[in-house]
Amino acid sequence: MAISVKVMNRPDPEDTSYLRAALSGMALTFRHLVNPSKVTQQYPEEPTDLSPRWRGTHRMEVHADGRPKCVACGLCPTVCPANCIRLVGGEDDQGNRYPIVYEIDEFRCIFCGMCQEVCPVEAIHVGQHFENAEYTRSRFVYDLDRLMEQDHPTTLLWDPSDPSSE
Amino acid sequence: MESLQPISGPWALIAMSLKVTIIFGVLVLVVAYSTLAERRVSAWIQDRRGPNRVGPFGLLQPVADGIKNLLKEETLPATASKAFFVLAPMFVLVPSLMTFAVIPIAAPLPTPAGIVDMIIADVPIGILYVLAFSSLAVYGVVLGGWASNNKYAFLGGLRASAQMVSYEVALGLSLITVLMMSGNVTLTEVVWQQQQLGMWFAFPLSLAFILFVISAFAETNRLPFDMPEAESELVTGYHTEYSAMKFSAFMISEFGHMVTASALMATLFLGGWDLPGTWDDAFWHEGQLIRGFTQDGVIVLANPAWWKTVLTFGGFAIKTSFFMLLYIWIRWTLPRFRYDQVMALGWKVMLPTALAYAMLIGGTILVLDEVGIRWGFSYGLALTAVSGVATAGFVFFLDRGRTIIGAAGQSRQKVSITGISQPATAGD
Numbered sequence: 100m101a102i103s104v105k106v107m108n109r110p111d112p113e114d115t116s117y118l119r120a121a122l123s124g125m126a127l128t129f130r131h132l133v134n135p136s137k138v139t140q141q142y143p144e145e146p147t148d149l150s151p152r153w154r155g156t157h158r159m160e161v162h163a164d165g166r167p168k169c170v171a172c173g174l175c176p177t178v179c180p181a182n183c184i185r186l187v188g189g190e191d192d193q194g195n196r197y198p199i200v201y202e203i204d205e206f207r208c209i210f211c212g213m214c215q216e217v218c219p220v221e222a223i224h225v226g227q228h229f230e231n232a233e234y235t236r237s238r239f240v241y242d243l244d245r246l247m248e249q250d251h252p253t254t255l256l257w258d259p260s261d262p263s264s265e
Numbered sequence: 266m267e268s269l270q271p272i273s274g275p276w277a278l279i280a281m282s283l284k285v286t287i288i289f290g291v292l293v294l295v296v297a298y299s300t301l302a303e304r305r306v307s308a309w310i311q312d313r314r315g316p317n318r319v320g321p322f323g324l325l326q327p328v329a330d331g332i333k334n335l336l337k338e339e340t341l342p343a344t345a346s347k348a349f350f351v352l353a354p355m356f357v358l359v360p361s362l363m364t365f366a367v368i369p370i371a372a373p374l375p376t377p378a379g380i381v382d383m384i385i386a387d388v389p390i391g392i393l394y395v396l397a398f399s400s401l402a403v404y405g406v407v408l409g410g411w412a413s414n415n416k417y418a419f420l421g422g423l424r425a426s427a428q429m430v431s432y433e434v435a436l437g438l439s440l441i442t443v444l445m446m447s448g449n450v451t452l453t454e455v456v457w458q459q460q461q462l463g464m465w466f467a468f469p470l471s472l473a474f475i476l477f478v479i480s481a482f483a484e485t486n487r488l489p490f491d492m493p494e495a496e497s498e499l500v501t502g503y504h505t506e507y508s509a510m511k512f513s514a515f516m517i518s519e520f521g522h523m524v525t526a527s528a529l530m531a532t533l534f535l536g537g538w539d540l541p542g543t544w545d546d547a548f549w550h551e552g553q554l555i556r557g558f559t560q561d562g563v564i565v566l567a568n569p570a571w572w573k574t575v576l577t578f579g580g581f582a583i584k585t586s587f588f589m590l591l592y593i594w595i596r597w598t599l600p601r602f603r604y605d606q607v608m609a610l611g612w613k614v615m616l617p618t619a620l621a622y623a624m625l626i627g628g629t630i631l632v633l634d635e636v637g638i639r640w641g642f643s644y645g646l647a648l649t650a651v652s653g654v655a656t657a658g659f660v661f662f663l664d665r666g667r668t669i670i671g672a673a674g675q676s677r678q679k680v681s682i683t684g685i686s687q688p689a690t691a692g693d
Binding site for chain 2: 116131136
């Protein structure tokens with residue numbers, strides 16, 4: 100492979116002036132100095148804007164009567180690459196399957212969002228939320244009740260026919 | 266009626282103690298808050314917000330920094346020269362704060378016991394004292410760099426000594442014109458002569474003003490002249506091995522130098538505490554506080570008042586803050602010079618220019634005195650015209666771009682020497 104040299108298009112030293120360049124630089128910095136719009140986000144006071152495709156804390160969708168939408172099909176623990184979902188399914192009198200145990204370890208989760216993609220009844224979701232600090236490690240294993248309590252907006256899945264989500 | 270006599274006796278002792286305490290306290294406070302100002306202004310220039318968490322608008326940030334530095338571990342390198350290592354921060358800190366003692370900060374304050382000058386020490390050697398003490402600071406920097414037994418610190422110290430010695434020459438030579446104008450080295454007299462002239466020395470001595478500002482930047486080791494620190498080349502230069510309060514002492518002294526240099530520039534070239542008009546003029550002339558002379562040379566007595574002192578102090582503070590802002594503004598605009606550029610600017614541009622300008626101003630003053638123009642506004646206007654021409658010539662010369670050639674100029678010279686043809690147009 101041949102070595103390629105990039106020749107920078109520098110100004111001719113006979114045409115450059117340190118003084119003029121310095122003065123125009125100072126004018127530029129002064130404009131930024133007095134410009135009231137700053138890029139810093141005042142995070143705790145001003146909430147951060149999350150992308151609609153941000154994949155954060157999980158939540159479980161519920162029916163109107165308060166039951167989880169999950170049918171304990173077992174697809175999400177199967178597809179989960181980090182193996183962070185524990186699911187024990189049960190069956191009620193009418194033969195409806197429901198989750199007896201549904202736990203997600205938020206520490207092991209890599210937030211790939213495959214559980215949401217694979218879910219046939221749109222029950223488990225990743226959400227637009229990230230502020231989930233706790234004092235103990237055990238609190239990071241979210242059980243079914245806690246997943247159902249979450250009320251942040253769910254993540255918008257990427258649509259291949261609409262790549263830029265418009 | 267308050268007496269127009271200078272304060273004397275035990276009251277003078279009390280007034281002096283109060284002045285020393287208040288001025289030193291305010292100076293240290295200003296230094297602490299200039300660190301905050303630097304961080305806030307640099308943030309604003311970069312479209313950030315800067316420290317605003319500690320207290321309202323981040324105003325308690327210097328306190329938090331101070332507590333942090335006091336509680337931090339003091340490190341002492343095993344191979345360092347211990348005595349000098351400990352001594353160096355003191356050597357830097359003390360002169361940077363002492364210089365302020367000879368700068369007049371406001372019009373004299375009348376009290377029932379007499380008139381109090383708003384200056385700690387109106388010593389007859391004024392400017393010489395400033396030059397002596399500001400050049401003492403280089404010892405601390407060199408000592409700190411050498412005692413650390415660290416090659417980067419040592420290089421920083423070496424650079425500091427070479428740079429500060431080089432620019433002190435231009436600094437002193439640009440001061441000569443001010444001394445020729447004021448006819449005395451006390452800073453109170455420099456202020457008085459500017460009041461008498463009816464214009465601040467920045468106009469009749471415009472080129473000296475520019476040279477002094479540039480030299481002052483180099484003397485305080487501020488960007489674009491911060492060769493002794495040069496964090497991209499020398500870690501942080503002479504204070505690489507320092508931590509906690511010793512490092513803080515170096516920082517305080519840097520900002521102390523900045524405040525003092527700003528106050529000095531304001532005093533020498535922007536009239537010090539003088540405000541436009543003659544209502545605030547005051548000077549001790551043969552034991553009397555005078556405001557000026559009539560056409561026939563009869564003394565006009567000054568009538569000092571506390572509100573005049575307050576107003577003139579406000580003027581002095583505004584002028585000093587302007588230079589502080591200039592320091593910070595330039596630091597966050599211009600990149601650091603290469604070492605040879607610093608030396609070339611100091612010895613090949615500043616020194617000859619300052620020398621030639623001193624001769625020009627000396628000649629002009631001689632001519633004006635021979636012609637018989639009185640020290641006053643027309644005298645100043647004549648000097649302003651001469652200086653304006655000199656400044657325009659200096660700027661024209663600098664504007665040719667031969668002074669500080671960028672990397673392009675260097676590479677082009679090398680290419681022409683070795684005879685390899687460079688592509689005429691740029692391309693990938």
